Amino acid sequence: MSNWKKGPRAWVKWGLIACITVLICFLCYRIEAGGRQFDHEFDDGSRVSIGSPDQEMSQRLHKLCRVWGFAKYYHPKILKGDVNWDYELFRVLPAVIGASDEEEVNAVLYGWIHKLGTVKENESEEKGEIALEAGTDWIYDSSYLSPELSSLLINISKSGYIDKNRSYVSFDNIMVPHFTGEESYPDMNYADQGYRMLGLFRYWNMIEYYYPYKDIIGEDWDSVFLEFLPRFMEGTDELSYKMACAELTTKIHDSHAYAFDEAAALMGGVLIAPFTFTHTGENIVVDGIDADYPPGIETVLPGDIILKTDGIEIWDYIAEKSKIKSRSRDTVVLNDLPEDIFRGYADEITLTVKRDDEIFDIAVPCIERVRSESSNEPEPVSHRLLENSIGYIDPGALKAKEIFTIMEEFKDTLGIIVDLRHYPSDFIVYSLGCLIMPEQKNYVIMSRPSLTVPGRFILDKPMYVGVDNPDYYKGKVVLLMNECTQSQAEFTIMALRQAPNAVVIGSPSIGADGNVANMVFPGAVHTSMTSLGVYDTDMSQTQRVGLTPDIYVEPTIQGIREGRDELIEKAVEVILESASS
Incomplete structure (x- = not known):
C-alpha cells in the first residue's frame, strides 16, 4: 500500500518538474526570440479604413510615419524585439485618423x-567624421509636436542602444544593414489599406535612416511621401499596389534598386525580343542577334537604328518602360533596361528601323526566356592573348584566384586589357592590384551607418590598394568601362586606375557603388539599395555621377x-603607342 501511495506522489513530483522545465524553456525562447512574433492580432487583416486622405489627413499621416519610424529604429524596447511595431501601427491608426485636431493627434x-x-540616456562612443545625418530636426519642434511629445522623442534619441540582433535591422561585420526582421506578408490582402500604408511607411523610413546617399537623390523625401500616399491608398488590387511599390523605389535614383515579386506581376511579360542593343549618342542601335533568333525570317541587323516600337517613338517607349526602373543616371539605358525594353506578352513586336538611308518596319518575333539563361550562347572565356603580345582579361568569366595564373602567363606582354564592362565574378581589387602596383596607394573613402545613431553615416579612413612590389607588372594596363560598369566593377576601376601605367578607356560608369542591402515590402515585393557610401579620395561623389x-x-x-569592338581597338592602339615611346 505504501509503495502505491509513493508512486502517485512521485508522478506528481516529476510531472511538476517537467511543467516547470517546459515553462522555463518557453520563457527563455521568448526572451531570445523577442516578443513580437507572438502578436497575431492582425494576421487576418489590419481592420484599418482610411479612404482617400485629404491634405490635412495626409500631413497627419506623414507625422505618424515619422514618429513610427523614429521609434522603430531608436527605442530599445522595439530594438529588443519585444513589440510588433507593424501591428502597433494598426492599433494606433484609428485613433490618429479619428482625432478631432492636431492637439489630439x-x-x-x-x-x-x-x-x-522610459529610456536611459547613453552617450555614443563612435568616433569619426560624419558624412550624413537623418533629418530629425522635427523632433525639436514643439509647435509641430506637443512639448511633451517633443521632449519624449528627444530623450529616446539619446538612447545610444547598440544591440540590434533582434531589431528590424541588424548589421554584418562591415556594417551593411540587413532588414531580416521585416515580415514579408506574402498572403497580404491587397485591398487592405492598413497593409498598403505599412508598405509606404516601411520603405520611406528605411531610406530615411539607412540610405547613404539620401542627400543627393534630387528629391524632397517628405514630398515623396505625400506624392505616393494617395497612390498607395487608391487601389484595391495586386498590380496597383506592386506598381506603387516599384515606382517608389525609382525615387532614390539608384541602379542598385529594383523591384520584383515572386508572383511575377512586375515582370512586364514573359516574351523577349531575341537581339541585343547598345546606346550610342542619341540612338538605340542593334548590336547583336541572339543565337535563338528563329531562322528563316527577316531579321534586324547590327547597326540598325531603332526609331519606333509598335508605332511609339523609341524614347517615349523607353520612358514608359522606365517607370518602375530606378536609374542612377536618367540617360542610362543599356545597364538598367537591357531585358525590359523589348519584353512583353505579344508574340512579336514591330520595330521601325533605319538602315543606311532607308526607314522601314520589321516584325520581330519574341521568345519565352531570359536572355542570360540562353543555352545557345557560347561560354565566355576568362582571358586570351591578342596579336602584338597583348593580353585580354574578362573579369566576368574569372574563376576564384585565377587572376594569379593569368598574370603569370601575361607577365611579358606589352600590355593587358581588363574589360570591366563585365561585372567581375571574382574580387580582384587586391589580388590584381598587388601585381600591377609598386607601392600602396589610397583609392577610396567609404561611409558606414552608425550603430548607435540611426540615420548617421560615419566616414572611414581611406582604403589602400597595392603592396611594396619592385617586380610589379611594367606593361600598360588598360581598363575598359561603359554604363554597364557598376558597383564592384566601379570599385575595381577606382583601385586599379591607381597603377602607374593604368589608363581608363570608354564612357562614364553607371554611378552605383557600395554594398547592396535587400529589403521587402508587405506583399513580398523585394527591392534593394546601395547601403554604404563610396567616395573618391578627394571626397567627390561617385553615386549618380559615375x-x-x-x-x-x-x-x-x-x-x-x-x-568591331572599338574600345578594344583603342586599347590596343594605346598599348602599342606606349610600347613604342
Missing part, C-alpha cells in the same frame, strides 16, 4: 510612445555594323 502619439517605457574615363570612346554605328 499629438496626445495620441505621446500616449502611444510613452507606454513603451567614374570618368581618361580617354572617351563609345561605339559608332559603322563599327557596330562591321562587328
Whole structure:
C-alpha cells in the first residue's frame, strides 16, 4: 500500500518538474526570440479604413510615419524585439485618423510612445567624421509636436542602444544593414489599406535612416511621401499596389534598386525580343542577334537604328518602360533596361528601323526566356592573348584566384586589357592590384551607418590598394568601362586606375557603388539599395555621377555594323603607342 501511495506522489513530483522545465524553456525562447512574433492580432487583416486622405489627413499621416519610424529604429524596447511595431501601427491608426485636431493627434502619439517605457540616456562612443545625418530636426519642434511629445522623442534619441540582433535591422561585420526582421506578408490582402500604408511607411523610413546617399537623390523625401500616399491608398488590387511599390523605389535614383515579386506581376511579360542593343549618342542601335533568333525570317541587323516600337517613338517607349526602373543616371539605358525594353506578352513586336538611308518596319518575333539563361550562347572565356603580345582579361568569366595564373602567363606582354564592362565574378581589387602596383596607394573613402545613431553615416579612413612590389607588372594596363560598369566593377576601376601605367578607356560608369542591402515590402515585393557610401579620395561623389574615363570612346554605328569592338581597338592602339615611346 505504501509503495502505491509513493508512486502517485512521485508522478506528481516529476510531472511538476517537467511543467516547470517546459515553462522555463518557453520563457527563455521568448526572451531570445523577442516578443513580437507572438502578436497575431492582425494576421487576418489590419481592420484599418482610411479612404482617400485629404491634405490635412495626409500631413497627419506623414507625422505618424515619422514618429513610427523614429521609434522603430531608436527605442530599445522595439530594438529588443519585444513589440510588433507593424501591428502597433494598426492599433494606433484609428485613433490618429479619428482625432478631432492636431492637439489630439499629438496626445495620441505621446500616449502611444510613452507606454513603451522610459529610456536611459547613453552617450555614443563612435568616433569619426560624419558624412550624413537623418533629418530629425522635427523632433525639436514643439509647435509641430506637443512639448511633451517633443521632449519624449528627444530623450529616446539619446538612447545610444547598440544591440540590434533582434531589431528590424541588424548589421554584418562591415556594417551593411540587413532588414531580416521585416515580415514579408506574402498572403497580404491587397485591398487592405492598413497593409498598403505599412508598405509606404516601411520603405520611406528605411531610406530615411539607412540610405547613404539620401542627400543627393534630387528629391524632397517628405514630398515623396505625400506624392505616393494617395497612390498607395487608391487601389484595391495586386498590380496597383506592386506598381506603387516599384515606382517608389525609382525615387532614390539608384541602379542598385529594383523591384520584383515572386508572383511575377512586375515582370512586364514573359516574351523577349531575341537581339541585343547598345546606346550610342542619341540612338538605340542593334548590336547583336541572339543565337535563338528563329531562322528563316527577316531579321534586324547590327547597326540598325531603332526609331519606333509598335508605332511609339523609341524614347517615349523607353520612358514608359522606365517607370518602375530606378536609374542612377536618367540617360542610362543599356545597364538598367537591357531585358525590359523589348519584353512583353505579344508574340512579336514591330520595330521601325533605319538602315543606311532607308526607314522601314520589321516584325520581330519574341521568345519565352531570359536572355542570360540562353543555352545557345557560347561560354565566355576568362582571358586570351591578342596579336602584338597583348593580353585580354574578362573579369566576368574569372574563376576564384585565377587572376594569379593569368598574370603569370601575361607577365611579358606589352600590355593587358581588363574589360570591366563585365561585372567581375571574382574580387580582384587586391589580388590584381598587388601585381600591377609598386607601392600602396589610397583609392577610396567609404561611409558606414552608425550603430548607435540611426540615420548617421560615419566616414572611414581611406582604403589602400597595392603592396611594396619592385617586380610589379611594367606593361600598360588598360581598363575598359561603359554604363554597364557598376558597383564592384566601379570599385575595381577606382583601385586599379591607381597603377602607374593604368589608363581608363570608354564612357562614364553607371554611378552605383557600395554594398547592396535587400529589403521587402508587405506583399513580398523585394527591392534593394546601395547601403554604404563610396567616395573618391578627394571626397567627390561617385553615386549618380559615375567614374570618368581618361580617354572617351563609345561605339559608332559603322563599327557596330562591321562587328568591331572599338574600345578594344583603342586599347590596343594605346598599348602599342606606349610600347613604342
